[in-house]
Amino acid sequence: MRAETPAASPPQNALAGPLTACPPKAGLNGDVRPPGDKSISHRALLLNALGVGHAEVTGLLEGEDVLRTAAALNAMGAHIQRCADGVWTVDGVGVQGLAEPEDVLDMGNSGTAARLLAGALAGLDGIACMTGDGSLRGRPMQRVIGPLEAMGARFMARSGGRMPLVIHGSKSLTPLDYASPVASAQVKSAILLAGLAAPGETRIVEPAMSRDHTERMLKRMGADVSSEAVGTGWGISLQGQPELTAIDVDVPADPSSAAFPLVAALITPGSDVRLRHICLNPARAGLITALQEMGGDIVLENARDAGGEPVADLRVRGSALKGITVPPERAPSMIDEYPILSIAAAVAEGETRMLGIHELRVKETDRIAAMANGLKAAGVRVAADDDSMTVIGGRSVPGGAIVATELDHRIAMSFLVLSLVSDAPVVVDDAAPVATSFPTFVSLMQGLGVAFERPDA
Numbered sequence: 147m148r149a150e151t152p153a154a155s156p157p158q159n160a161l162a163g164p165l166t167a168c169p170p171k172a173g174l175n176g177d178v179r180p181p182g183d184k185s186i187s188h189r190a191l192l193l194n195a196l197g198v199g200h201a202e203v204t205g206l207l208e209g210e211d212v213l214r215t216a217a218a219l220n221a222m223g224a225h226i227q228r229c230a231d232g233v234w235t236v237d238g239v240g241v242q243g244l245a246e247p248e249d250v251l252d253m254g255n256s257g258t259a260a261r262l263l264a265g266a267l268a269g270l271d272g273i274a275c276m277t278g279d280g281s282l283r284g285r286p287m288q289r290v291i292g293p294l295e296a297m298g299a300r301f302m303a304r305s306g307g308r309m310p311l312v313i314h315g316s317k318s319l320t321p322l323d324y325a326s327p328v329a330s331a332q333v334k335s336a337i338l339l340a341g342l343a344a345p346g347e348t349r350i351v352e353p354a355m356s357r358d359h360t361e362r363m364l365k366r367m368g369a370d371v372s373s374e375a376v377g378t379g380w381g382i383s384l385q386g387q388p389e390l391t392a393i394d395v396d397v398p399a400d401p402s403s404a405a406f407p408l409v410a411a412l413i414t415p416g417s418d419v420r421l422r423h424i425c426l427n428p429a430r431a432g433l434i435t436a437l438q439e440m441g442g443d444i445v446l447e448n449a450r451d452a453g454g455e456p457v458a459d460l461r462v463r464g465s466a467l468k469g470i471t472v473p474p475e476r477a478p479s480m481i482d483e484y485p486i487l488s489i490a491a492a493v494a495e496g497e498t499r500m501l502g503i504h505e506l507r508v509k510e511t512d513r514i515a516a517m518a519n520g521l522k523a524a525g526v527r528v529a530a531d532d533d534s535m536t537v538i539g540g541r542s543v544p545g546g547a548i549v550a551t552e553l554d555h556r557i558a559m560s561f562l563v564l565s566l567v568s569d570a571p572v573v574v575d576d577a578a579p580v581a582t583s584f585p586t587f588v589s590l591m592q593g594l595g596v597a598f599e600r601p602d603a
């Protein structure tokens with residue numbers, strides 16, 4: 147089979163435009179494997195590009211975000227090629243082997259791509275310019291610029307540390323000892339990637355443990371990485387300038403994408419769905435705990451290890467849910483799942499309180515505002531402040547709203563799921579963002595019995 151080099155810009159996607167969803171009468175039924183994990187897919191390409199040797203990645207998420215990472219790395223001399231559906235090869239250039247890109251790197255909608263790459267480029271012998279779409283250009287980059295500058299890289303950014311960015315790398319980075327103010331795997335990973343190029347030990351303490359896919363993969367590639375509890379937080383140490391050996395990666399299914407059919411099945415009576423090969427890294431599994439506390443019938447089957455990550459199949463059946471309080475310490479393990487949790491909360495009996503969720507204000511959009519506005523428009527009672535949201539659920543949701551997705555894939559998918567249980571349809575104004583993380587969302591949900599309609603057709 148001939149390998150293809152990914153295009154620099156993903157094509158305009160077929161999901162663009164308004165969309166709504168209707169439930170199957172007997173509930174959702176079927177057995178599906180959601181697409182590859184987005185976080186692990188970015189890292190499988192990026193870390194192998196900094197490795198030595200040849201790697202094969204299977205189950206790679208072919209969403210727009212990950213394609214941006216592939217294209218940017220190719221623009222800097224890595225050799226990343228697509229061989230078949232989800233099967234990609236990477237020939238790495240080694241730590242500090244990336245070359246100055248000729249043109250601006252366009253990271254599209256992807257905060258992970260932009261922040262991790264900023265870390266990898268801190269040790270570049272040259273200059274790189276990076277931009278993104280309207281959502282990414284509005285997101286805070288100072289959280290990575292600060293520590294990377296402390297290591298010796300220089301940055302130019304728009305006011306407020308916003309993109310576009312110019313990164314002036316340094317061949318002689320110094321290691322860093324950094325107390326991160328946020329539990330963010332993107333910040334941690336950016337520093338670790340820069341730390342690869344710095345001689346000596348780079349240490350980060352985060353206020354709570356964020357997802358540890360970078361650490362797990364670096365260890366498998368031969369780096370000396372250790373982590374331990376530090377007070378109420380989490381500390382990670384990395385010895386710089388390792389020789390990283392390229393490794394094959396079998397990417398498990400994304401729990402953050404599985405969350406949509408999972409909640410759709412739970413809230414649609416009569417459903418019985420199996421979701422296969424889901425990554426259940428404890429730093430990602432908070433939603434499952436929360437939904438089980440709400441009374442969701444979710445059974446973990448066949449728990450196993452896949453390429454250094456815990457995975458299991460999930461059997462999910464339609465359930466009557468009740469409201470709960472989700473404690474703030476759980477937020478890092480389900481940070482991307484609050485939009486879909488608030489849909490479950492809308493049909494749960496009683497109040498669901500989500501605490502310590504300030505980080506949602508700086509995601510692809512302000513997700514607290516987007517969820518509160520969309521739910522209110524659909525007739526659901528919601529109260530929100532800077533750091534929390536309360537949804538007052540009930541068995542019946544009026545619906546009949548058009549919801550703005552604001553370039554946010556998870557807002558779009560969440561409200562399509564709400565449409566399955568609302569009295570009148572909920573329409574999302576533009577489903578295009580879904581392609582950033584879950585390009586097969588519509589076909590996977592159709593396979594479970596969901597019908598989609600173009601409201602203006």
Ligand code: S3P
Binds near residue numbers: 186329331332335482
């Ligand atoms: C990600 C980390 C999280 C998450 C994002 C993916 C990653 O962001 O929201 O979707 O792959 O490192 P933060 O680290 O900024 O919380």
